[in-house]
Amino acid sequence: MTTESAPGRAMPADRIYLDHAATTPPDLAVVEAMLPYLTERWHNPSSIYVEAQATRHAIDEARATVARAVGAGPEEIVFTSGGSESDSLALRGVLAASTRRGKHLVTSAVEHHAVLDSAEQLEREGLAEVTVLPVDREGRVDPVAVEAVVRDDTVLVSVMHANNEVGALNDIAEIARRVHERNPHTVVHTDAVQSAAHLGVNVDRLGIDLMTFTAHKMYGPRGAGALYVRPGTPLSPQILGGTQERRLRAGTEDTAAIAGFARAIALASERREADLTHERHLQQRLIEDLPRRIPMLGITGPRDLDRRLPGNVSCVVAYVEGESILLALDLAGVAASSGSACTTGSVEPSHVLVAMGVPAELARGSLRFTLGRGNTEADVERLLEVLPPIVQRLRALSPVPTTEAPPEYLPWLEGVPA
Numbered sequence: 001m002t003t004e005s006a007p008g009r010a011m012p013a014d015r016i017y018l019d020h021a022a023t024t025p026p027d028l029a030v031v032e033a034m035l036p037y038l039t040e041r042w043h044n045p046s047s048i049y050v051e052a053q054a055t056r057h058a059i060d061e062a063r064a065t066v067a068r069a070v071g072a073g074p075e076e077i078v079f080t081s082g083g084s085e086s087d088s089l090a091l092r093g094v095l096a097a098s099t100r101r102g103k104h105l106v107t108s109a110v111e112h113h114a115v116l117d118s119a120e121q122l123e124r125e126g127l128a129e130v131t132v133l134p135v136d137r138e139g140r141v142d143p144v145a146v147e148a149v150v151r152d153d154t155v156l157v158s159v160m161h162a163n164n165e166v167g168a169l170n171d172i173a174e175i176a177r178r179v180h181e182r183n184p185h186t187v188v189h190t191d192a193v194q195s196a197a198h199l200g201v202n203v204d205r206l207g208i209d210l211m212t213f214t215a216h217k218m219y220g221p222r223g224a225g226a227l228y229v230r231p232g233t234p235l236s237p238q239i240l241g242g243t244q245e246r247r248l249r250a251g252t253e254d255t256a257a258i259a260g261f262a263r264a265i266a267l268a269s270e271r272r273e274a275d276l277t278h279e280r281h282l283q284q285r286l287i288e289d290l291p292r293r294i295p296m297l298g299i300t301g302p303r304d305l306d307r308r309l310p311g312n313v314s315c316v317v318a319y320v321e322g323e324s325i326l327l328a329l330d331l332a333g334v335a336a337s338s339g340s341a342c343t344t345g346s347v348e349p350s351h352v353l354v355a356m357g358v359p360a361e362l363a364r365g366s367l368r369f370t371l372g373r374g375n376t377e378a379d380v381e382r383l384l385e386v387l388p389p390i391v392q393r394l395r396a397l398s399p400v401p402t403t404e405a406p407p408e409y410l411p412w413l414e415g416v417p418a
């Protein structure tokens with residue numbers, strides 16, 4: 001018997017989960033697909049005996065499923081532990097394999113830290129010379145600007161498909177086309193961690209050479225991800241030891257996680273239309289109603305849903321710290337997140353919002369709601385009910401007057417005045 005696809009029990013019934021971009025509840029069908037590899041078929045897939053061969057076979061099947069979902073061949077998929085590892089392998093692996101051709105690396109200011117920090121580290125080590133491209137006020141990278149900075153010694157361009165904070169979608173096909181036209185040897189990598197499940201990415205249609213994606217953003221388990229590698233792409237392994245993954249990533253495979261990843265991505269393909277319609281509907285509702293109900297709030301990222309990741313709703317709220325709102329929302333039963341990274345007790349404004357031009361003070365009031373399969377109209381209604389009084393209460397505590405937004409906030413806010 002196979003378990004029907006159903007969202008895992010995300011939260012107790014009285015709580016609402018609006019943080020699907022952070023991670024998704026594993027689908028029950030995914031959990032079922034994983035169980036045999038935790039209980040009976042736990043053997044090392046590299047071993048010779050018959051039990052081990054069954055786990056080897058499971059990995060081969062999973063690889064074929066994952067490859068099919070992104071329009072690739074099985075031999076083009078390298079399983080990793082997730083998005084961060086795939087990003088790191090892409091950047092470090094290409095730079096290490098291309099030393100004779102150059103060390104120029106191009107990326108954008110709004111990438112996930114898995115990319116940005118890898119680029120910075122490579123530069124510190126003297127292994128890369130990095131150009132960081134700006135973005136427009138929606139958080140998107142201009143393909144013409146990418147082409148303009150590609151040089152003869154540019155070995156890698158890494159631009160994300162969908163931004164995890166503001167949901168901005170980049171025209172990766174156009175970026176890849178322009179980069180390859182300018183320099184056919186330049187490798188194009190895209191981080192499709194947030195978009196792979198929602199949009200159904202196809203490596204040939206995108207025209208990229210490397211693509212990062214991960215299971216736990218598509219109702220799969222933590223601990224499994226992949227890097228798509230187009231044949232002929234220069235790539236050096238970054239984890240050495242065994243001969244797994246065609247020597248590109250050593251380490252005994254997590255058969256259960258990989259089997260779960262395959263089930264999750266297959267389910268995402270089957271459910272794509274339904275998921276998309278559902279998430280777009282709830283997303284639209286919030287994008288329209290949040291600024292109506294809360295003065296001095298602005299939606300960040302693209303307003304046009306064709307340029308925005310389904311399910312993503314991000315905003316800034318003037319005169320309130322995003323973290324304070326999140327704590328109050330948590331008490332009210334809503335789990336959400338902000339674009340800010342809380343480090344050493346002080347809240348740094350999100351690098352994404354700052355790169356888009358949002359004033360740093362206003363960026364501190366950022367919130368991100370990411371909707372998923374399990375959310376309902378009632379969840380959205382509840383958020384719209386509880387959030388306005390929270391903002392009002394926190395503004396009332398502010399030591400500065402909060403009735404009027406300063407002029408530099410105005411281009412970012414809707415629902416002005418208070």
Ligand SMILES: Cc1ncc(COP(=O)(O)O)c(C=O)c1O
Pocket residue numbers: 021022081082083084085087112114160162163164191193194214216225
């Ligand atoms: C765009 C993007 N890239 C990479 C990652 C890292 O993925 P993982 O958590 O699988 O390491 C994330 C996770 O939030 C992400 O949103």
